[in-house]
Amino acid sequence: MxxxxxxxxxxxxxxxxxxxxxxxxxxxxxxxxxxxxxxxxxxxxxxxxxxxxxxxxxxxxxxxxxxxxxxxxxxxxxxxxxxxxxxxxxxxxxxxxxxxxxxxxxxxxxxxPRPLPVPAGAGAFTVLRTPDDARGIAANLAAGGRLLVLGGGFIGAEVAATAARRGLDVTVVEAGPQLMGRAVSAYTAQHLAASLERLGVRVLLTTRVAEVRPGAPATVVTDDCRSLPADHVLAAIGVxxxxxxxxxxxxxxxxxxxxxxxxxxxxxxxxxxxxxxxxxxxxxxxxxxxxxxxxxxxxxxxxxxxTGRPYRYDRVPRFWSDQGPERLQIVGHADRPTADALRGTPSGRSFSVVRSDSAGRVVAVESVNDGRTHMMFRRLFESRAPIAATDLADPDRPLTELLTLSAMGERNPL
Incomplete structure (x- = not known):
């Protein structure tokens, strides 16, 4: 040894x-x-x-x-x-x-977990990071009542959907103009917000928290002076x-x-x-x-x-999130402003969003409730073939045809 x-x-x-x-x-x-x-x-x-x-x-x-x-x-x-x-x-x-x-x-x-940037009394809220945190939240769900989620990212939306399906009165407070603002397109964010609302979740956008006061119930005070009572408060504003x-x-x-x-x-x-x-x-x-x-x-x-077999790390990133009945899968990474094109319609059960940068290069694709389409998009990304965003978004261009073309094309990062 x-x-x-x-x-x-x-x-x-x-x-x-x-x-x-x-x-x-x-x-x-x-x-x-x-x-x-x-x-x-x-x-x-x-x-x-x-x-x-x-x-x-x-x-x-x-x-x-x-x-x-x-x-x-x-x-x-x-x-x-x-x-x-x-x-x-x-x-x-x-x-x-x-x-x-x-x-x-x-x-x-x-x-x-990112700390709350506002005054919050001891015991006024919980976070979700460890099994101990999760056990505490599970106990809150079992107790029922009102859950107030601070932050509309992946964790906040997932917990909100889970709690709503358990019968809790759920409110999500998000400072930005859409849910998951750093991660997904407006099309996907609007679809997932509407899905939460169908589950009974109240979604408050462009709403900032000014203070969290402990108590039974706790009270979340917003920057427009509203007071939101809650039996349970989860802070999920990122990491x-x-x-x-x-x-x-x-x-x-x-x-x-x-x-x-x-x-x-x-x-x-x-x-x-x-x-x-x-x-x-x-x-x-x-x-x-x-x-x-x-x-x-x-x-x-x-x-x-x-172990002596070095290589450069250049893998295409992938993400996923389950939010109640919704399954979101993402390939690529959109960390700068993008032009977004739809393949399918958000009003339907499944659709995809093709996201491209200012140079017209596809940087990410989001698929909602369509694992088969997502897998084809993944194969296209991993082929690194030059394919126009308009072709990816065109529902009349079968992805199988684009996969065949990519297999014949020159490798070039999307």
Whole structure:
């Protein structure tokens, strides 16, 4: 057995996938997987849906049971935090006073809920990040009453849909002009908002929160002086990357831990992957992606490099969200203003939105309730063939025909 050791900080999707991928790549050294949560490494997406709805048991969200880690020779240390990195001596210092040496360190620290920027009394609201958070929300759903969700992103919309189907009186308060404003087109946002409203959810757009007052009931005060009473308040206004450990280690940070296309930080013995990592590309642009697929693919890329088979990370990002009866799937990433074209109609059960940048290049496609179409769009994206946005949006151009053309065309990033 090699004397090398990879230490992974964070056992979410990226951290667990990195440990598993190292063994799949025949890494023979020691692996230590650290996480501050005292639970077996688990999947986060179900927390806002089946887990809080109590239709999914806790053991069903674990990536693997304890026997897996023992069998694969992965040392799992949970309920303990990494507090510092001694880069000179290649060691991680832990909250319990222990010290773990490493040959290579992988930071998979993820994100934490964005704090409310307004006054909020103790116990006035909850957040959703861990199984403990989800158990508390599940208890609130079982108790019934009024739920007020602050934030209309993916988590807020998913919890709102789940709670409404359980019979709660639900209100979503969103500061922006549409739900999921940073993530989806206006067409998709309007469709999903209408779906929530059909479930009985009250959606308040362009409404800012000024204060959250604890009590029974709690009260949310808006910037236009309305008082909204609620038995339960969930703050879901987004997340921020966990970069403190990297900052204390004097690694570059810019809304994420800065890494190159091989996912290496400025220290060649330290990688960062997943939601916490901001990848800088050769043209100077950078991107931090929050998605399960991105976390898993970056983990495999880092593991391949550690085991001597490096490649540049350039995977096309993918996202998904289940909101009551609605299934949203996205391929690509629209992080700048786009021109959006419809394939299908939002008034129907299923449709897609083709999003292109100012140069006419397709940067993302959203599919609602149409997995088959989404899979074809994914294949087109992954072919990286030059296809006009007008062709993708034209319902008279079968996607199978475009797939055939892309197979014959020159590779060129969309």
């Amino acid at each position: 090699s004397t090398d050791r990879v230490v992974i900080v964070g056992a979410g999707h990226a951290g667990f996938a990195a440990a598993a991928a190292l063994r799949e790549c025949s890494y023979e050294g020691a692996i230590t997987l650290l996480d501050s949560t005292a639970a077996l490494p688990y999947q986060r997406p179900p927390l806002s849906k089946g887990f809080i709805d109590e239709t999914l048991a806790e053991d069903a969200i674990a990536f693997r049971d304890r026997e897996y880690f023992a069998r694969e020779g992965i040392e799992l240390r949970i309920g303990v935090s990494a507090v510092a990195v001694d880069r000179d001596n290649r060691a991680v210092l832990l909250s319990d006073g222990a010290r773990v040496d490493y040959t290579h360190l992988i930071l998979a620290t993820g994100t934490r 921020v990357p966990e970069t403190e450990l990297a900052e204390r280690a004097c690694l570059p940070v810019d809304d994420g831990i800065v890494v190159d296309e091989h996912l290496l930080t400025s220290d060649p013995a330290i990688s960062a992957i997943g939601d916490c990592a901001r990848v800088v590309r050769p043209d100077g642009t950078s991107r931090r992606i929050e998605s399960v697929q991105n976390a898993t693919d970056q983990a495999r890329c880092a593991a391949a490099r550690v």
